[in-house]
Amino acid sequence: MGGSPFDLSGKVALVTGGNGGIGLGMARALAEAGADVAIWGTNAAKNAAARADLARTGRRVVALECDVGEEAAVEAAFAETLRALGRVDACFANAGTYGGRRTSFAEMPAAEWRRVMRVNLDGAFFTLRAAARHMVARGGGGSLVATASLAAIEGAPRNEHYAATKGGVIAMIRGLAVELARHGIRANALLPGWIETEMTAGAIADPRFAAAVLPRIPMRRWGTGADFGGIAVYLASDASAYHTGDSFVIDGGYSLF
Template identity: 50%
Template structure:
């Protein structure tokens, strides 16, 4: 069992779905949690849920694609908790469109959140960690789509593939500062982002048949994964792609 007492974790896109699941896991291991997401009401609801489970948590409204907003959110979190020890860069959106019909606005909107937002968030928090001099952990959340692609998901797949390269680079460049960076690659998980997909029974059956464990994951199954990746004792674990997909990518 990981012990994260005394540490502070930031989770972008942590107000619902996989992000909130990881926030619960970090909090259950003892970390103080800051939820960064754009919707103040959803943030507040997530924090209330975490606090009801005994966590020390705060919400910070933040548009991760806005550099000034990210700097403000970082400082606000440091002012509240004294430091940031772990960042889970999870914020992401998807916008399905056939490649031949996709417009540049859709492409830019997805990459702004998924790729630019992760770059800005990691940079701001890493600068704080380097200045503080106590090391830290960064988790970049990619997707199995970075391994196999997906029809109608050119922008999303590109952004998530780019995050693998970003995570590897951070692992190499920040290691001398005792900052670890690993890439989480989750498989098909029941979240609000894929509600419409799960309404298509043929699609659900196809995904389930290709997954050796024969089901989708739930956000709760990432509790311990998040705590493991944040554990400061794992000083030699960096640059790793941690795949949690029920065997989907190897089947």
Template identity: 40%
Template structure:
């Protein structure tokens, strides 16, 4: 129970990595608030999964690209649970596209959701933590793509590098308030973002062959890393980046 009776907020929490993190937070004893752009049945499933572990959960709909969504999300969590102890910035999109004819709107939307959304949400959560005066933990889901390139991800990789950089700078800005800021860099995790891209058996086999542990990641593989960084076990860890990629990044030969 690393997070017993803590309150954890998660963006993009209705599916994929966000949903898996929400359930892991509940397993570790936390109450959970999730934000998603659509909510609906997917959010209801996450709420049910959290409640199955004896914890409370709320869902707040809203577009993370809008600053007012961040304020509304934090306010709703405080109204429901009284405070914010941990914030997990997870919401992100990656509409794969070639570089030379990248639509301006695709680039703009990816930047707004992945980077601007992380900024606004982190800022709102941090302000609440400062107001409470008891410190806190912020964990951003960056990506191995912050460290490597991607032919069809020229709009996506800069946002993930930016998310990691945001955590480094926030670690400095918020350290005096006892707020720790770290990033998790997942490798290839099977989610809705890349399911179509990995539907080709040959490509999937190639990707699995590059990973020393011999398999693609599952959303649940990220939950433990987030729980550690959010917990008091990481009390002296801030400004760090934790690769969770099955060894893919170091397998250069």
């Protein structure tokens, strides 16, 4: 009898924004499934804590400081990842930022628009491009995954810049799925709903917000980083060998209700 298709032994996964929230939830599950893991983040203390957490799985773990909005930083971090772990089989472009200034669209400063674009869209581009180059040159296929958002498919008033980046990410992933299929490389997107992370902590802690939103989630709870572990393992594993160009909505049913 063959081994489990979800066994990631011998594989290497890269998770940007992997030092907390959704990213850490994915990285932990990937390591527990047998993958060696590289995480990138901008906060050195969080990187160190996440690395210690992941190292308990017994897998090789690399934690690097990287601002994904800087092209040179991404190229350097990817090269260091390869030096440390030898290859990248699955790349999760998960790092992102939120629309911090909830001004009206008509009053949105160009600098605010560019701040969010720089991380969420440029950062995903730089990361996925580096991974695609490596996977094509190495041969043997691979998996590219980008974290988008429900904001990409639902109206996001006063947050149009964030929504635009996430819609762009989905479109980019679909293009990659078609272009890179000949190389055995799959590309898929994740669309989280309301998940408990540092980014959403302020909103979730607001009683008025919770009273308005939580009843609309059929699961009747906020999501957690751990809720993304299963899909991460699936997309990194041979179980998803014929699954590409998809967008996985993980929101506890919020978008249905």
